Amino acid sequence: MAKFPSHEWIALFQEELNKNAAYEDSARTWEGDFIFVVEPDGPIASRQAFYLDLFHGKCREARLLTNPEERSAAYSYAGTYSNWKRLIQGELDPLKALMGGQFKLKGNMMKIMRYTRAAKELVNTASRVPTEFQ
Amino acid sequence: MWFFTSPRLVFGPGSIEFLASLQARRALLICDRELARRGVPARVEEHLRTGGGEVRLFAEVDPEPKVSTVERALTAAKEFQPDVIVGLGGGSTLDVAKATYALYERPDLGLMDLHPLTDMTLGQRAILVGIPTTSGTGSEATWAVVLTEGEGGRKLELAHRELVPRWAILDPDLAATMPPKVTTDTAADALCHSVEAIASDWSNPFSDAYAKQAVEILMEELPRTTGAKGVPSPTRESLHYAATMGGLAFGNAQVGIAHAMAHALGSKFPVPHGRASGLFLPYSVEFNFDAARERYQKLRSALGAPHVASGHALADRIRTLWDQVGMSRTIPQALPISAPDFEKALPDLVSRADQSTCVSSNPRVPTTAELERLFRAAWNGTRVDF
CATH class of the missing domain: 3.40.50.1970 (Rossmann fold)
Structure with missing residues (x-):
């Protein structure tokens, strides 16, 4: 079990993602890095962020940033800790959550709309990581 | 929310x-x-x-x-x-x-x-x-x-x-001046909207209400569109409202892979959209059924329990309706393209369907290999058993 968010969790996530054939198939032409931002609420008192370098169906780099502004990326996907918890537990659809305003996306929306299957697989992968919420 | x-x-x-x-x-x-x-x-x-x-x-x-x-x-x-x-x-x-x-x-x-x-x-x-x-x-x-x-x-x-x-x-x-074939093609699209909205991961009680009502009307009225005297006025009126009900359903719940495949086919070949979405509907139902069994049961009152017992039963009910109204059941029936042309276009059809936004809310998200098999099934008119 790994706590969310933590270095251990993102390492497990990267491992799971790189084993996920469905993700690899759906994102085989995707090029673009992400910052996943966890906005504080509930037990989380400060903003936290993960960096993910996603390229042609693989995750080349994944790490917890010490400071959310430490680096930029093509996309950022941000939501509160409570909504991340619901997303990882499969209670929220990643795209529906965007349209409902529970998550905010920055980046080229038209490009990402062509990879909705990959977005779903990213979330499905997160659901497979043995996660302990704080 | x-x-x-x-x-x-x-x-x-x-x-x-x-x-x-x-x-x-x-x-x-x-x-x-x-x-x-x-x-x-x-x-x-x-x-x-x-x-x-x-x-x-x-x-x-x-x-x-x-x-x-x-x-x-x-x-x-x-x-x-x-x-x-x-x-x-x-x-x-x-x-x-x-x-x-x-x-x-x-x-x-x-x-x-x-x-x-x-x-x-x-x-x-x-x-x-x-x-x-x-x-x-x-x-x-x-x-x-x-x-x-x-x-x-x-x-x-x-x-x-x-x-x-x-x-x-x-x-x-x-x-009232719509040609009979256009009436059938567009009503098939409305049925596709409604069935896909019911099965969608984004379906909700409000979209379900419109979708169920639309399916009920369309199943009853569509066979009346093929009479020698043209489409009766009450049928015309019912179909017109059912189409908007279908729009309200899918507009608030999304469509699925039948539409993803229809958009792909329509972007490569000149085929009326309703004919394309209608022809893919039975194949998508067979593919999706186990992932959305509970949702399809909402069509029980419109279709009768035996027709929602399995994916094949539901697909066959739709195919029977298509036969009644002269709708295409396969790609070659819908548009005159040769097998080599289809094979040549297939990778692009799969890629375009895969990148459609309609895929993400489908109850079972297909891989590219599965999309290819779905297109082949729709070309050959074979059941979807995978």
């Missing part, structure tokens, strides 16, 4: 007279060439002019409209400065009207900005009215716009909640 978005509906035979009450000063009326040739816009213009307003007709919409069509309509809107924009026609025309309206309202935006996350605040300069003349697309009730990027290009699937027209006028008299 989710939303249910709907236009204000005006319905009934002769309901286009409602247009007079809008008291338009300048109304831009958008339609297709064929409708203009048949003189249909004149019936609408008469009511728009009642209050002394001017009307400008833009009758340049073609089937499978391109981005360039919107650009020309937008030029007309900028010159004319309408306070009412009316889309009169089938899905292609309504989609052009919706995109034109958005870009006229917001000249700082481009087509690529018409996605759900853009802050829009439309309705400052004009109101949008959708008047369907076919009974199937449901576009008058949805937030979606589908355009083609150039000749043989991909389908651009655009959407924003504010693209739903302020008013939708459902006057079944306007659909």
